[in-house]
Amino acid sequence: xxxxxxxxxxxxxxxxxxxxxxxxxxxxxxxxxxxxxxxxxxxxxxxxxxxxxxxxxxxxxxxxxxxxxxxxxxxxxxxxxxxxxxxxxxxxxxxxxxxxxxxxxxxxxxxxxxxxxxxxxxxxxxxxxxxxxxxxxxxxxxxxxxxxxxxxxxxxxxxxxxxxxxxxxxxxxxxxxxxxxxxxxxxxxxxxxxxxxxxxxxxxxxxxxxxxxxxxxxxxxxxxxxxxxxxxxxxxxxxxxxxxxxxxxxxxxxxxxxxxxxxxxxxxxxxxxxxxxxxxxxxxxxxxxxxxxxxxxxxxxxxxxxxxxxxxxxxxxxxxxxxxxxxxxxxxxxxxxxxxxxxxxxxxxxxxxxxxxxxxxxxxxxxxxxxxxxxxxxxxxxxxxxxxxxxxxxxxxxxxxxxxxxxxxxxxxxxxxxxxxx
Ligand code: SAJ
Numbered sequence: 001x002x003x004x005x006x007x008x009x010x011x012x013x014x015x016x017x018x019x020x021x022x023x024x025x026x027x028x029x030x031x032x033x034x035x036x037x038x039x040x041x042x043x044x045x046x047x048x049x050x051x052x053x054x055x056x057x058x059x060x061x062x063x064x065x066x067x068x069x070x071x072x073x074x075x076x077x078x079x080x081x082x083x084x085x086x087x088x089x090x091x092x093x094x095x096x097x098x099x100x101x102x103x104x105x106x107x108x109x110x111x112x113x114x115x116x117x118x119x120x121x122x123x124x125x126x127x128x129x130x131x132x133x134x135x136x137x138x139x140x141x142x143x144x145x146x147x148x149x150x151x152x153x154x155x156x157x158x159x160x161x162x163x164x165x166x167x168x169x170x171x172x173x174x175x176x177x178x179x180x181x182x183x184x185x186x187x188x189x190x191x192x193x194x195x196x197x198x199x200x201x202x203x204x205x206x207x208x209x210x211x212x213x214x215x216x217x218x219x220x221x222x223x224x225x226x227x228x229x230x231x232x233x234x235x236x237x238x239x240x241x242x243x244x245x246x247x248x249x250x251x252x253x254x255x256x257x258x259x260x261x262x263x264x265x266x267x268x269x270x271x272x273x274x275x276x277x278x279x280x281x282x283x284x285x286x287x288x289x290x291x292x293x294x295x296x297x298x299x300x301x302x303x304x305x306x307x308x309x310x311x312x313x314x315x316x317x318x319x320x321x322x323x324x325x326x327x328x329x330x331x332x333x334x335x336x337x338x339x340x341x342x343x344x345x346x347x348x349x350x351x352x353x354x355x356x357x358x359x360x361x362x363x364x365x366x367x368x369x370x371x372x373x374x375x376x377x378x379x380x381x382x383x384x385x386x387x388x389x390x391x392x393x394x395x396x397x398x399x400x401x402x403x404x405x406x407x408x409x410x411x412x413x414x415x416x417x418x419x420x421x422x
Contacts, residue, residue: 001025001182004073004106006099008035008066010256010318011116011150012079013044014051014157020058022185027073028066029102036066047317047344050158070102075182077114078103079150084260090267091120093127100131107135111143112178116150118203118257120264123147124171124196144175147196148183149203154255154316165189169199207261208275213247214258215278218285221249221414231414232396249414251368251394252285252323254312259321286327289394290334292411293364296390297336304337304387306362309369310348314395317344324368325349343373356385364390370397379406 001024005016008030020026030036035045042059044051058064070076080095096117103113113132115124124147129139137143147169152160166183168191170176176193183191194202217235224231235246253259262279266272297303310324311317319325319342328338328350340350341358359365359382367374375397383389389408391398396412403410411417 001075002027002073003075003077003182004029004070004103005077005079006030006070006102007078007080007095007117008039009079009081010046010048010154010157011152012077013039014048014054014152014161015077015079015116015150016064017051017054017058018158018161018186020061020064021054024063024185026058026064027071028064029068029070030066031068031098033068036068039066048157049155054158070106072106072108073111075112075114076103076107077116079116081256082117082119082264083256084263088267089263091123091264093119093123096123097127097131100128104132104135107132107137107143109137109142112175112182113143113145114179114182115145115147118149118207118261118264119147119200120268121197121200121204122268123200124169129171140172140175144171144178145196146170146175146179147199148179149199151203151206154318155313162186163188166191167194167199167202168192169194169196169202171196201265204261204265207258208265208278210247211253211258211262211282212274212278214250214253215281217247217249218252218281218288220246222288224414225416228416230416232412248396250285250323250370251289251327251413253282254320254322254324255318256320259312283326285394286323287330289327289366289368289392289413290330292392292394292413293331293336293366293390294334295417296392296409296411297363297388300363300388302337303335303363304339304361305331305364305366306358307338307340308342308358308365308367308374309371310340310342310350310352311345311369311371314370314397315344315372317346319345319348322368327366327368342369343371356382360385362386363388364392367391367393367395367397370395374398379403379408383407 004027006029008028016026016028078099080099083092085092151164168176180191221231262275310319312322339358391410394413
């Protein structure tokens with residue numbers, strides 16, 4: 001089968017590589033020539049375990065070619081980004097639209113078009129079909145369309161693409177069956193077939209469910225601080241209940257999906273309340289962390305602080321929608337000088353410094369990202385470099401005893417100020 005994958009980012013590239021590694025003839029299309037060049041040289045523009053090996057296998061088998069233009073194929077798969085229009089709080093669908101515009105001149109009878117990008121409910125019917133019909137072909141009779149939302153978590157993308165169950169939403173039964181049979185070359189999970197609009201809705205519900213549950217954990221953390229309780233101990237105990245599974249509080253929710261997708265639900269509704277409230281709670285967490293820092297630095301003149309981690313979560317190099325950015329901007333508005341250290345992220349709006357340079361002269365370290373490297377930092381090694389020895393751990397990953405023992409004052413998000421000392 002010849003498959004044209006449009007959009008070679010975090011989802012499109014691994015999907016293209018998986019199809020190619022399983023014997024399909026794949027043309028990967030991206031409008032960014034630099035991405036094409038780098039892929040041709042075997043360089044992947046982001047970190048993802050297992051992807052370099054998979055791509056190499058795809059390239060050496062001659063089943064994968066990267067290009068800037070779509071061409072005639074049996075299948076067209078759209079995996080272009082759907083960012084948030086921040087002002088409107090709605091999905092920006094221009095990349096999906098232009099992918100469809102690129103496809104329709106090449107569309108032939110019996111072709112299958114798959115949309116993987118996350119979109120508001122109704123997008124396949126209302127936006128894609130009218131563009132694809134410009135080919136002169138009839139949707140559902142001449143060509144087929146299905147929404148097959150990705151469910152892979154960054155950091156474990158390949159494994160999850162292979163093993164997770166998949167929702168396949170066809171514009172009719174045949175469209176869903178064709179998509180299922182295509183994906184079954186590498187997907188080991190179970191397929192659940194439905195219509196396109198339901199699949200669009202299900203994807204948004206999944207990420208909104210997670211966002212709301214993180215918001216609940218974040219609200220619990222703030223109440224715990226007021227109540228003189230450690231949220232971490234309380235969550236551990238509550239989760240011993242067979243039907244309770246509270247997530248982890250933190251400095252906010254980032255990434256290209258969970259911080260964005262709930263708005264794709266609200267844009268289509270007049271009834272969303274808890275969904276927007278959860279967004280508001282999670283977006284308020286960088287400010288909560290800043291208040292903790294302010295509490296520690298009261299009286300320090302010309303404070304200099306060091307942010308540990310600007311990736312949106314531990315172990316990845318992706319800083320999209322990171323809560324670190326809002327934290328830094330709020331801290332600057334407060335008059336703090338800010339230095340930034342992240343062992344994974346390569347490019348960021350602020351200069352990224354090595355560990356020692358970042359802590360040199362600092363008055364407070366703030367752990368924003370739960371990178372495993374931060375757990376291994378020896379507090380005694382950086383003690384001498386700092387001006388005042390304060391730490392705010394917004395992820396609860398540091399060994400408080402060790403940091404206290406080395407002479408630091410430490411506060412952990414969701415704990416009462418003196419809890420760490422006990
Ligand atoms: N976070 C917390 N507390 C937690 C869990 C996460 O604060 O207990 C934060 C993380 O630090 C991060 C953000 O939430 O800033 C999102 O991270 P994540 O690991 O929850 O999710 P993503 O964005 O990496 O991937 C999600 C996944 N969706 C769900 O788990 C429902 C993934 O399966 C999706 O494929 C992906 O979104 C996507 O592309 O839609």
